[in-house]
Amino acid sequence: MRFEGGNFSSSTNLDVLAARKSQLLMGIRSLHFALALIVSLMTASRADDKAIEGSLPNVIFVLTDDLGYSDIGCYGATKVSTPHIDQMAAEGIRFTEFHTAASICSPSRAAFLTGAYPQRAGLYMGINPIRTAHWFLGLHPDEITLAELLKQQGYATHMVGKWHLGTEPEFLPQRQGFDSYYGMPCNFSHSPKFFDGDDEVFAKAPLNRLTELYTERVTRIIRENVGEPFFLYYAHNYPHTPYRAGENFRGSSQDGVRGDVMQELDWGVGEMMKALKQVGIEDNTIVIFASDNGPTKNTYAQPYRGTKYVTFEGGHRVPFIIHWPDRIRNGAVSNVSANAMDLFPTLSQIIGVKLPNDRVYDGVSLVPLLEGKFLDRKSDAPFYYYNCENLQAVRRGDWKLHLPREKKQLPFWDKNKAFAGLKQPVLYNLRTDRAEKSDVASANPKIVKQMLKLAASARDDLGEFMQRGRGQRPTGSIFPGVPVISHEKDWGAIPMTTAQAFEIERKTRHPDWKDGEAK
Numbered sequence: 401m402r403f404e405g406g407n408f409s410s411s412t413n414l415d416v417l418a419a420r421k422s423q424l425l426m427g428i429r430s431l432h433f434a435l436a437l438i439v440s441l442m443t444a445s446r447a448d449d450k451a452i453e454g455s456l457p458n459v460i461f462v463l464t465d466d467l468g469y470s471d472i473g474c475y476g477a478t479k480v481s482t483p484h485i486d487q488m489a490a491e492g493i494r495f496t497e498f499h500t501a502a503s504i505c506s507p508s509r510a511a512f513l514t515g516a517y518p519q520r521a522g523l524y525m526g527i528n529p530i531r532t533a534h535w536f537l538g539l540h541p542d543e544i545t546l547a548e549l550l551k552q553q554g555y556a557t558h559m560v561g562k563w564h565l566g567t568e569p570e571f572l573p574q575r576q577g578f579d580s581y582y583g584m585p586c587n588f589s590h591s592p593k594f595f596d597g598d599d600e601v602f603a604k605a606p607l608n609r610l611t612e613l614y615t616e617r618v619t620r621i622i623r624e625n626v627g628e629p630f631f632l633y634y635a636h637n638y639p640h641t642p643y644r645a646g647e648n649f650r651g652s653s654q655d656g657v658r659g660d661v662m663q664e665l666d667w668g669v670g671e672m673m674k675a676l677k678q679v680g681i682e683d684n685t686i687v688i689f690a691s692d693n694g695p696t697k698n699t700y701a702q703p704y705r706g707t708k709y710v711t712f713e714g715g716h717r718v719p720f721i722i723h724w725p726d727r728i729r730n731g732a733v734s735n736v737s738a739n740a741m742d743l744f745p746t747l748s749q750i751i752g753v754k755l756p757n758d759r760v761y762d763g764v765s766l767v768p769l770l771e772g773k774f775l776d777r778k779s780d781a782p783f784y785y786y787n788c789e790n791l792q793a794v795r796r797g798d799w800k801l802h803l804p805r806e807k808k809q810l811p812f813w814d815k816n817k818a819f820a821g822l823k824q825p826v827l828y829n830l831r832t833d834r835a836e837k838s839d840v841a842s843a844n845p846k847i848v849k850q851m852l853k854l855a856a857s858a859r860d861d862l863g864e865f866m867q868r869g870r871g872q873r874p875t876g877s878i879f880p881g882v883p884v885i886s887h888e889k890d891w892g893a894i895p896m897t898t899a900q901a902f903e904i905e906r907k908t909r910h911p912d913w914k915d916g917e918a919k
């Protein structure tokens with residue numbers, strides 16, 4: 401396996417690097433880190449030929465669940481110790497302006513895996529096998545996932561952890577490009593079943609052994625895949641509730657069980673990195689660390705406002721780290737704006753496979769950043785904060801505009817009491833007011849007007865509550881002809897005969913299903 405098409409420029413030299421210095425400074429928080437990155441790029445320039453001649457890099461994407469911005473030591477955590485993740489950040493690039501595409505699990509995962517806003521990829525609701533109107537939905541099989549992308553270059557593809565993109569057989573990881581699957585199809589509270597491929601290995605997943613079991617499998621996959629490129633999507637369930645720490649970690653932190661679980665999670669990351677080193681593939685393995693959305697308590701999202709479920713920064717802004725010794729030799733902190741949809745085009749460029757041209761991608765490749773170049777995205781390109789079908793905020797540069805909304809537009813998980821039924825746009829300057837406290841809308845009418853225009857064009861493309869957007873692709877459904885109804889309060893709108901057909905199918909597939917369990 402070799403890089404094809406010269407995706408990485410081999411012309412990088414010291415002159416070019418010097419010319420790029422001013423560009424770098426724009427994206428790097430401090431001179432210290434800027435210099436560190438320039439040194440790393442000089443190292444990388446020597447490594448270019450090696451990389452082009454060398455083998456395709458392995459890719460490990462670690463996606464944690466409900467882990468907030470300040471849950472990790474290097475992002476400000478004080479009550480837990482996360483030395484292994486901190487080390488990964490110190491050796492790699494740590495982003496301070498990374499946003500997920502949703503503030504809940506399912507849509508956020510859809511965006512990471514497809515490179516599209518969840519609304520575009522058709523998966524913007526929370527998938528839950530218990531919900532009467534949602535159990536038969538999932539990520540559409542026509543969506544191209546990261547696993548399917550990497551398979552095009554012969555990668556072995558593995559998934560360990562929580563899927564949460566549909567629990568019916570039509571929607572499981574094995575149908576979305578993964579050769580192997582080990583873990584849980586959805587949240588523990590939806591179903592505690594734990595699978596190894598098609599085999600149910602635990603009727604009730606042992607929560608106190610979750611990290612141990614995942615770590616065992618992850619390190620085994622690493623050991624067994626030496627010599628051929630592999631992609632591992634490791635979506636740990638923690639620190640999403642419910643959680644329990646393993647015996648060795650009980651009482652180990654200053655933050656109760658959640659802190660213990662965080663420290664065990666960090667230990668697992670350390671074991672994974674150790675395994676890469678032991679088999680000699682650490683340098684040629686890209687490890688990406690992120691979270692799917694913010695935490696349920698604001699304590700773990702500091703200094704940002706809000707939590708999971710809402711479109712304040714605390715719901716969307718999470719840690720994001722890229723570790724790749726072959727390319728990144730010294731640590732850097734980047735305040736370049738990046739988001740979940742960037743992962744797909746980034747990996748696409750790295751492995752030398754062109755983006756499919758039959759669909760829209762909402763991200764850009766982050767590779768130029770590693771090379772000291774500008775991203776192929778304007779610094780004032782907008783970012784849209786959707787909550788299910790409701791567009792709630794727009795970001796452009798330093799500005800973030802929260803949009804007026806009616807309560808009926810809000811998804812049932814939206815606990816944003818502060819802005820439920822917001823009547824007037826609220827404008828914050830995130831550079832001077834990262835906690836989103838001081839509304840400056842009335843002082844900046846032009847900005848508000850421009851951003852409302854952007855919101856209107858986003859709605860036209862990606863939709864709004866009860867309004868289909870031009871750019872939306874279908875939701876995966878066992879009943880493709882039936883309109884998808886996101887909001888529980890609207891489920892009564894499903895015609896009686898259709899609802900009966902749902903239930904007949906459900907009982908055929910799940911003979912043990914009891915009506916009383918329906919929500």
Ligand SMILES: [Ca+2]
Pocket residue numbers: 465466504505640692693
């Ligand atoms: Ca989550």
